[in-house]
Amino acid sequence: MAEATEPTGIRHFRTLFISDVHLGSKAAQAELLVDFLRRHDAETMYLVGDIIDGWRLRRSWHFPQPHNDVVQKILRKARKGCRVVYIPGNHDEFLRDFPGEHFGGIEVKMNATHVTADGRRFLIMHGDEFDVVVRNARVLAYLGDWAYDAAIILNSLFNTVRRRLGFPYWSFSAWAKLKVKNAVNFIGAFEEALAEEAHRQDCDGVICGHIHHALIGERAGIVYINTGDWVESCTAVAERHDGAFELIRWTEVMGPIAMPLKAVGASLETNHRARAAEAA
Numbered sequence: 473m474a475e476a477t478e479p480t481g482i483r484h485f486r487t488l489f490i491s492d493v494h495l496g497s498k499a500a501q502a503e504l505l506v507d508f509l510r511r512h513d514a515e516t517m518y519l520v521g522d523i524i525d526g527w528r529l530r531r532s533w534h535f536p537q538p539h540n541d542v543v544q545k546i547l548r549k550a551r552k553g554c555r556v557v558y559i560p561g562n563h564d565e566f567l568r569d570f571p572g573e574h575f576g577g578i579e580v581k582m583n584a585t586h587v588t589a590d591g592r593r594f595l596i597m598h599g600d601e602f603d604v605v606v607r608n609a610r611v612l613a614y615l616g617d618w619a620y621d622a623a624i625i626l627n628s629l630f631n632t633v634r635r636r637l638g639f640p641y642w643s644f645s646a647w648a649k650l651k652v653k654n655a656v657n658f659i660g661a662f663e664e665a666l667a668e669e670a671h672r673q674d675c676d677g678v679i680c681g682h683i684h685h686a687l688i689g690e691r692a693g694i695v696y697i698n699t700g701d702w703v704e705s706c707t708a709v710a711e712r713h714d715g716a717f718e719l720i721r722w723t724e725v726m727g728p729i730a731m732p733l734k735a736v737g738a739s740l741e742t743n744h745r746a747r748a749a750e751a752a
């Protein structure tokens with residue numbers, strides 16, 4: 473069965489994946505996400521980290537109504553029977569102290585394995601666990617496995633100490649942007665590190681976030697999926713009922729939800745694109 477669009481314009485998927493919303497920061501595109509959540513439903517939804525920007529909130533409290541609306545929309549989905557799994561990232565690592573906990577029907581897990589409708593196993597993790605590996609990819613490749621394992625442990629120790637001292641987490645995306653010339657290399661190293669981890673954990677693929685660079689691709693025989701972000705690109709990944717993945721970009725707020733899109737012979741997505749083209 474393919475995904476269904478109801479006359480109400482709501483698309484139903486097997487699974488939805490979103491990450492890097494950064495609620496609490498001024499850059500979060502909360503209104504677009506509320507609109508997206510209104511128009512997309514799923515049996516399971518994974519929040520793949522950095523949904524709430526705890527670092528930003530510690531500096532100054534900024535949580536306007538649209539940010540609150542995102543939280544309410546997600547809680548409402550959970551109440552209505554959607555299984556919501558929250559995998560903390562580096563910006564919401566305060567939740568890493570609560571693995572296995574439930575908040576308002578939301579499960580908190582350090583990472584997860586998701587089995588698709590067509591039986592493929594996907595490792596779900598935010599991805600910051602590999603920052604040190606990515607930063608020192610070349611040296612580690614030379615030093616070998618033990619150094620690689622040590623780097624991952626060091627990464628979490630390093631950031632725990634920084635957090636205790638009140639320093640912000642080292643931001644991959646900000647850092648990569650500073651080094652624009654090398655950014656492509658770092659993104660490549662990140663993708664490889666995540667694919668390698670999926671392979672180590674006997675998975676067919678990985679679904680992650682963190683670097684704000686949405687993609688459905690392949691790295692060394694492993695399906696590499698990055699959910700992107702809701703700061704700049706406004707992207708989500710959806711698994712259809714047949715197990716196929718779809719990358720959805722949601723860069724403008726749509727009209728009233730009751731619009732009978734099928735009657736005008738357009739799917740929600742093509743209609744959305746046509747509107748974007750009109751606006752451009």
Ligand SMILES: [Mn+2]
Nearest residue numbers: 522561562682
């Ligand atoms: Mn992150």
